[in-house]
Amino acid sequence: MSSQRTARGPQAMWVARSAGALLCLAVAAIHVKDQGGVTTTRDPHYIGVAYHVLEIVAVVAAALLLVGLVRVGWLLAAGVAAGPLLGYILSRGPGLPNYSDDIGNWTEPLGLVSLAVEGALLLLSVSVTRSLLHRRTQY
Template identity: 75%
Template sequence: MPDHAATAPETTWAARVAGALLCLAVAAIHVVDQGGITTTRDPYYVGVAYHVLEIVAVVTAVLLLLRLVRPGWLLATGVAVGPLLGYIFSRSSGLPDYSDDIGNWTETLGLVSLAVEGALLLLAAPAFVRSLRRRRS
């Protein structure tokens, strides 16, 4: 049974479904980008980060659909922010042992990813803040 304090009635079913679908889209984009579920990108730490992101995105979608909105929206914010930062760092200064994407700002899949993650961030961050305010009242 979900903890009542972790659910927020003001979070609509449509918002939770949209958040869940956006999380699943983030996971799918990263599976495609890495070349499949069983493939791990190089360098190894980037590949592991992709797998962690994909797993957390799916878990987050489930949490949102189960109305566990406070942890769901918190994780959804992370699912959005993590890859956004990864995109910026990998294309600007590069990452340790990973400079292949420096300057590659217009890659189609990367731009789709930015759009999905941006939409998720715009949905998740305010919803998480509302869930915190609800807890305090």
């Protein structure tokens, strides 16, 4: 019985890492589409820079998860999820400095897709990180 659990553990972790990597890449793709392409920078400039940083970090997190550097990969994945969630709430709620275009725009289709992907990534990354920490304290 324990050998069956051991055999499933690495496979389950690989599935989680693959899913996390795909979700990170989806976050990057959504933000590339939202900004109008890889070479486009949104206005105001700080929002455009934040988009580019998010996209780069999302790709790095995906790569780290796929190559097995899971601690830092999952930490970055959580940031890739939480950052845009916070940005969505702030940009649709009170607005951001020099950026009020999206105030009240809670039902934008791409924004809702982004929320779903980021929410799934956040739940997965927190769950796996918690599991890794729990497993570490058992030994």
